[in-house]
Amino acid sequence: MKPYAEVVFAKEGPLRYVGHLDLARAFTRAVRRTGLPGAYTEGFNQHLRLTFAHALPVGVSGARELCAVYLTERVSPGEVARRLSATLPAGLRVVEVAVRQGGKGSPFAEVCVAEYAARLGGATERVAEAVACVLGSDRLIVQRETKRGTRPVDIRPHLSRLAWDESEGMLRMTVGIGEQGAAKPTEVVECVRRELPAGADLPLLALERTCLRTAESSPPGAK
Amino acid sequence: MLPDEVLAQVERPARYIGGEWNQVRRDPGSVAVRFALCYPDVYEVGMSHLGSQILYAALNGEPGVACERAFHPWVDAAAALRARGLLLGTLESGTPLCECDLVGITLQYELTYPGVLSLLSLGGVPLRAAERRPEHPFVIGGGPCAAAPEPLAPFFDAFVIGDGEEAAVEIARLASALPPRGRRTGDHRQGFLRDLAQLPGVYVPSLYEPVLGGRAVPRDASAPATVMRRLLDDLDAAPYPVAPVVPFCEVVHDRAQIEISRGCSRGCRFCQAGVLYRPVRERRLETLVDQAERIIAATGYEQLSLASLHCADYSRIIELVDALQARLEPRRVAIALPSLRTDAFSIELAERVQRVKKSGLTFAPEAGTQRLRDAINKGVSEADLEAAVRAAFSAGWHALKLYFMIGLPTETDEDVKAIAGLVRSVVAAGRELLGPRQGRLRVAVAASNFVPKPHSVFERVGQADEATLRARGELLRRSLPRRVVAPSLSDPVQSAIECVLARGDRRLAGVLEHVAREQRGLQSWGERFDPALWREALAAAGLDLGREATREYARGDPTPWSHISTGVSDAFLEAEADRAQAGVTTPDCRLGGCQDCGLADRCRQPEAQQGLSRAVGRAACPSAGW
Numbered sequence: 115m116k117p118y119a120e121v122v123f124a125k126e127g128p129l130r131y132v133g134h135l136d137l138a139r140a141f142t143r144a145v146r147r148t149g150l151p152g153a154y155t156e157g158f159n160q161h162l163r164l165t166f167a168h169a170l171p172v173g174v175s176g177a178r179e180l181c182a183v184y185l186t187e188r189v190s191p192g193e194v195a196r197r198l199s200a201t202l203p204a205g206l207r208v209v210e211v212a213v214r215q216g217g218k219g220s221p222f223a224e225v226c227v228a229e230y231a232a233r234l235g236g237a238t239e240r241v242a243e244a245v246a247c248v249l250g251s252d253r254l255i256v257q258r259e260t261k262r263g264t265r266p267v268d269i270r271p272h273l274s275r276l277a278w279d280e281s282e283g284m285l286r287m288t289v290g291i292g293e294q295g296a297a298k299p300t301e302v303v304e305c306v307r308r309e310l311p312a313g314a315d316l317p318l319l320a321l322e323r324t325c326l327r328t329a330e331s332s333p334p335g336a337k
Numbered sequence: 338m339l340p341d342e343v344l345a346q347v348e349r350p351a352r353y354i355g356g357e358w359n360q361v362r363r364d365p366g367s368v369a370v371r372f373a374l375c376y377p378d379v380y381e382v383g384m385s386h387l388g389s390q391i392l393y394a395a396l397n398g399e400p401g402v403a404c405e406r407a408f409h410p411w412v413d414a415a416a417a418l419r420a421r422g423l424l425l426g427t428l429e430s431g432t433p434l435c436e437c438d439l440v441g442i443t444l445q446y447e448l449t450y451p452g453v454l455s456l457l458s459l460g461g462v463p464l465r466a467a468e469r470r471p472e473h474p475f476v477i478g479g480g481p482c483a484a485a486p487e488p489l490a491p492f493f494d495a496f497v498i499g500d501g502e503e504a505a506v507e508i509a510r511l512a513s514a515l516p517p518r519g520r521r522t523g524d525h526r527q528g529f530l531r532d533l534a535q536l537p538g539v540y541v542p543s544l545y546e547p548v549l550g551g552r553a554v555p556r557d558a559s560a561p562a563t564v565m566r567r568l569l570d571d572l573d574a575a576p577y578p579v580a581p582v583v584p585f586c587e588v589v590h591d592r593a594q595i596e597i598s599r600g601c602s603r604g605c606r607f608c609q610a611g612v613l614y615r616p617v618r619e620r621r622l623e624t625l626v627d628q629a630e631r632i633i634a635a636t637g638y639e640q641l642s643l644a645s646l647h648c649a650d651y652s653r654i655i656e657l658v659d660a661l662q663a664r665l666e667p668r669r670v671a672i673a674l675p676s677l678r679t680d681a682f683s684i685e686l687a688e689r690v691q692r693v694k695k696s697g698l699t700f701a702p703e704a705g706t707q708r709l710r711d712a713i714n715k716g717v718s719e720a721d722l723e724a725a726v727r728a729a730f731s732a733g734w735h736a737l738k739l740y741f742m743i744g745l746p747t748e749t750d751e752d753v754k755a756i757a758g759l760v761r762s763v764v765a766a767g768r769e770l771l772g773p774r775q776g777r778l779r780v781a782v783a784a785s786n787f788v789p790k791p792h793s794v795f796e797r798v799g800q801a802d803e804a805t806l807r808a809r810g811e812l813l814r815r816s817l818p819r820r821v822v823a824p825s826l827s828d829p830v831q832s833a834i835e836c837v838l839a840r841g842d843r844r845l846a847g848v849l850e851h852v853a854r855e856q857r858g859l860q861s862w863g864e865r866f867d868p869a870l871w872r873e874a875l876a877a878a879g880l881d882l883g884r885e886a887t888r889e890y891a892r893g894d895p896t897p898w899s900h901i902s903t904g905v906s907d908a909f910l911e912a913e914a915d916r917a918q919a920g921v922t923t924p925d926c927r928l929g930g931c932q933d934c935g936l937a938d939r940c941r942q943p944e945a946q947q948g949l950s951r952a953v954g955r956a957a958c959p960s961a962g963w
Binding site: 127128129131132133135136139140142143144145146147154160161172173201203204205 | 338344345349350351353354355356357358583585586587634635636637638639668669
């Protein structure tokens with residue numbers, strides 16, 4: 115099994131408009147520019163082996179995104195961080211690096227929780243009350259678009275924490291992500307909006323994914 | 338870059354943010370000249386254009402100059418800018434075009450002309466040069482279409498004809514002597530235009546009196562009667578982008594490029610590039626290998642493309658490909674040869690670089706009969722094609738695309754029917770050689786309508802009329818074997834408009850304004866092309882599309898591009914036109930000796946001609962080994 119560098123990185127500023135496939139390409143080229151001993155896939159179309167934890171929607175920034183870069187030999191985490199920092203474009207920033215031994219499957223298979231911070235504007239004086247109502251609900255039904263049309267989904271089981279920071283105008287939430295069931299931050303904000311009086315405006319000014327982690331643990335990559 | 342409120346609601350916002358790897362950003366306060374380098378089409382097209390990357394590197398290599406990029410936004414983003422009253426700015430700093438000193442626009446294709454106008458208007462620059470005030474930028478055009486610039490002349494302060502990398506820098510240096518924008522007067526503007534007209538290869542249209550249907554005449558003693566194209570003698574010494582900008586989003590040509598040569602000596606009579614870039618100039622092999630390594634290190638690209646009009650004509654092509662493979666294979670870089678000839682040598686070359694993945698190959702016989710191929714001087718025989726096709730199938734390729742032209746001078750129905758015969762023999766060869774794998778055989782046919790281009794041998798002939806082009810396209814469709822998927826044909830109306838814009842005079846300026854006024858700048862995009870709008874705009878200018886496209890310019894009469902010289906003599910073009918009528922071919926001057934095109938004094942052909950001589954040897958003896 116090949117070692118891999120687990121790179122915790124930030125995607126910020128205008129780079130939040132770079133989509134997931136474009137991000138993967140930019141990361142691949144940045145790794146190639148470092149000259150690090152990257153591992154390649156076999157077959158007709160050989161490409162650098164990279165894995166990301168969960169795609170970040172276009173327009174959302176990320177403070178602690180995860181990427182595994184497979185290597186043919188072990189390199190010190192400091193060396194990976196130093197070289198990659200020099201070749202990533204502005205807006206992609208290395209936060210920390212760990213070098214681990216690869217196993218079977220994705221190194222991020224266990225990552226199923228995401229934390230988001232949503233900056234809200236408009237009728238923020240009513241948000242605290244609305245958040246309490248949302249947390250008090252047994253069910254939170256939202257309409258979700260799927261390949262087979264729009265269907266109602268209850269996101270309450272996937273919303274584990276919701277807190278309003280009045281001073282910062284920031285709504286912080288912890289939600290499920292991935293196949294086990296997910297709540298999208300925009301859906302949560304919509305649930306908060308529904309608790310406001312009719313006509314109250316609550317625009318979402320900015321959205322950041324502050325961390326990705328496994329169900330119980332602290333964020334991977336954190337010491 | 339565009340503001341957040343716009344980015345949040347448009348398709349593919351990554352193309353508007355700038356900040357890509359290798360972007361050059363200078364402090365605006367520290368430079369004397371701000372140059373907005375613009376492409377009149379969307380980012381994905383413009384960022385694939387090697388010429389723009391060359392100019393970006395050349396201009397940013399000049400102290401005191403900040404060169405920044407701008408592209409035509411897609412429909413949604415253009416509408417969002419207009420709706421908010423925002424101006425289009427550069428990617429690097431968001432500076433509106435109207436606040437730059439120089440706005441350079443590359444002219445690659447006639448149907449981007451409306452995009453030129455909408456780009457200027459989105460950037461807050463008055464469309465007509467005569468309306469620009471002292472503080473406004475100077476708008477400079479370049480690229481192949483600048484060699485017949487009259488339809489766009491009223492919108493440009495100057496055009497660079499021919500190779501641009503030196504001229505662009507000279508223009509920027511001249512501009513650095515101007516006072517800051519706010520302190521310029523009308524005299525500064527006039528003086529600068531006269532200075533520009535002194536530079537070799539620069540045409541300043543406001544210093545000329547246009548003659549409708551004929552050549553423009555200088556009205557200022559400082560302007561040359563004929564503007565001779567700029568010609569770079571030594572490619573090796575020219576600046577080259579060894580750290581090109583690496584786009585975030587996928588662009589049309591998403592790879593590293595080295596320019597191995599400029600120009601082509603084959604002498605196809607329909608070809609404008611073959612005249613505009615004469616004579617052939619090559620970069621030295623050592624220079625190319627060094628540039629390739631530096632580009633790969635600086636970009637991380639996975640593919641390197643060898644740019645030229647004909648890769649296999651590079652005099653040391655085998656050595657070059659081997660040297661590049663040796664250096665780049667360990668770095669997992671694939672080599673691409675985008676323009677190959679129709680002969681077995683080219684296939685062996687392609688096989689050398691594509692050992693594993695053999696997706697598809699394109700051949701361009703251009704015409705169906707030997708008679709017509711001789712008339713257009715396409716030096717490809719049926720034997721060449723057969724050898725190429727057999728070599729391709731034997732080497733493992735199973736998908737071929739054959740490219741032809743319809744409406745060529747002297748063409749008859751028989752020539753079009755003969756295309757079907759050629760295609761049949763290709764299909765038969767595929768079945769025979771692919772054997773059990775013949776189920777994977779794919780033969781595609783593309784036919785585009787011939788457009789007579791200024792400065793080419795066929796510059797004076799009228800285009801075939803719309804009915805003829807339609808009938809010939811239909812004839813081709815009916816004659817092709819059933820196995821072959823329907824041919825892709827180009828739209829005769831679109832081809833006629835290309836023709837009219839390519840060879841038109843300043844009356845076309847009003848037509849372009851009409852089209853651009855409708856906010857439909859992106860006419861180069863098939864789904865955005867609006868034939869009714871063009872007809873309406875032409876009619877408003879008193880022009881008829883059919884009559885203008887089929888117009889023949891009599892020999893000896895001036896044309897709207899007669900005041901622009903490529904250095905290739907009229908006598909040569911006329912002799913070639915006569916030989917076309919007589920069906921007589923002219924040899925490649927690198928093989929058959931100098932053909933006296935008028936550029937002999939600028940021509941320094943390399944001694945060794947590995948690719949060429951081997952190709953000829955192969956054609957004579959197709960089964961011989963290396």
